[in-house]
Amino acid sequence: MKREEQSVTALVRDGADLIFIRQYREPVGATVIQLPGGGVEEGETLEAACRRELSEETGLTCGRLIYLGSLYAASWLCNEITHVFYSDEVIRQGVQTLMAHEEEIEIIRVPVTESLDAIRDGRIRDSELCCAVLQALLRGLIP
Amino acid sequence: MKREEQSVTALVRDGADLIFIRQYREPVGATVIQLPGGGVEEGETLEAACRRELSEETGLTCGRLIYLGSLYAASWLCNEITHVFYSDEVIRQGVQTLMAHEEEIEIIRVPVTESLDAIRDGRIRDSELCCAVLQALLRGLIP
Numbered sequence: 001m002k003r004e005e006q007s008v009t010a011l012v013r014d015g016a017d018l019i020f021i022r023q024y025r026e027p028v029g030a031t032v033i034q035l036p037g038g039g040v041e042e043g044e045t046l047e048a049a050c051r052r053e054l055s056e057e058t059g060l061t062c063g064r065l066i067y068l069g070s071l072y073a074a075s076w077l078c079n080e081i082t083h084v085f086y087s088d089e090v091i092r093q094g095v096q097t098l099m100a101h102e103e104e105i106e107i108i109r110v111p112v113t114e115s116l117d118a119i120r121d122g123r124i125r126d127s128e129l130c131c132a133v134l135q136a137l138l139r140g141l142i143p
Numbered sequence: 144m145k146r147e148e149q150s151v152t153a154l155v156r157d158g159a160d161l162i163f164i165r166q167y168r169e170p171v172g173a174t175v176i177q178l179p180g181g182g183v184e185e186g187e188t189l190e191a192a193c194r195r196e197l198s199e200e201t202g203l204t205c206g207r208l209i210y211l212g213s214l215y216a217a218s219w220l221c222n223e224i225t226h227v228f229y230s231d232e233v234i235r236q237g238v239q240t241l242m243a244h245e246e247e248i249e250i251i252r253v254p255v256t257e258s259l260d261a262i263r264d265g266r267i268r269d270s271e272l273c274c275a276v277l278q279a280l281l282r283g284l285i286p
Contacts, residue, residue: 025218074216075168127270134277
């Protein structure tokens with residue numbers, strides 16, 4: 001079996017809001033609303049990678065992270081597997097520490113109900129974000 | 144703006160069952176449960192492409208197709224945009240007409256409740272399938 005490329009994303013709920021990022025994605029030529037996340041580094045656990053990416057991209061520190069499972073973003077194209085975590089325990093809002101290629105990551109807070117509306121009407125159409133929301137809905141973590 | 148690579152997928156409900164396909168996906172080195180679908184050909188409408196792919200991969204002919212929206216499978220990696228259709232009108236079950244590279248597509252019927260369980264526990268983890276199910280849930284098309 002092939003070794004998969006591992007990445008992590010975090011669906012964070014802070015009270016009534018979900019926390020997303022907005023960034024320009026060159027391959028699609030558009031600004032896309034997504035979850036904070038990124039690649040797992042050598043020797044890093046999935047949860048540690050998730051906390052690191054969350055901190056770098058949003059400045060957030062969370063308490064308990066709940067593992068929601070994994071997904072194939074594009075199994076017909078790449079060997080990437082994305083692990084999805086959820087937290088509703090925002091402990092601290094620090095500052096972003098972005099890498100050079102992440103210079104333009106905007107943090108947005110979207111109420112849960114508006115997030116679902118935005119998915120339904122296509123303003124949000126990122127696969128990882130939608131998969132994470134589905135997992136959270138199926139577990140009753142978001143109303 | 145870049146020209147996007149267009150593809151289509153179909154979430155089909157036949158009574159209490161959802162109809163999926165199962166095929167080996169070389170990039171992830173695993174057999175993956177997905178929706179029937181594929182690329183849009185030159186000059187083809189999205190709906191026509193969806194009906195063609197559905198017929199080729201499953202032998203199914205459906206009545207009304209409802210457009211559920213589109214998603215970026217992997218906007219950080221490729222310019223593919225996937226358009227998702229839904230139908231609960233199965234008119235005819237014919238035979239598959241697979242291309243050489245699709246020789247091993249198995250058609251499976253999974254009750255809706257079991258499908259949701261399989262997503263929750265990770266047996267189903269294809270991004271397009273999960274996004275389609277989320278859209279159908281948000282619209283009340285599946286219970």
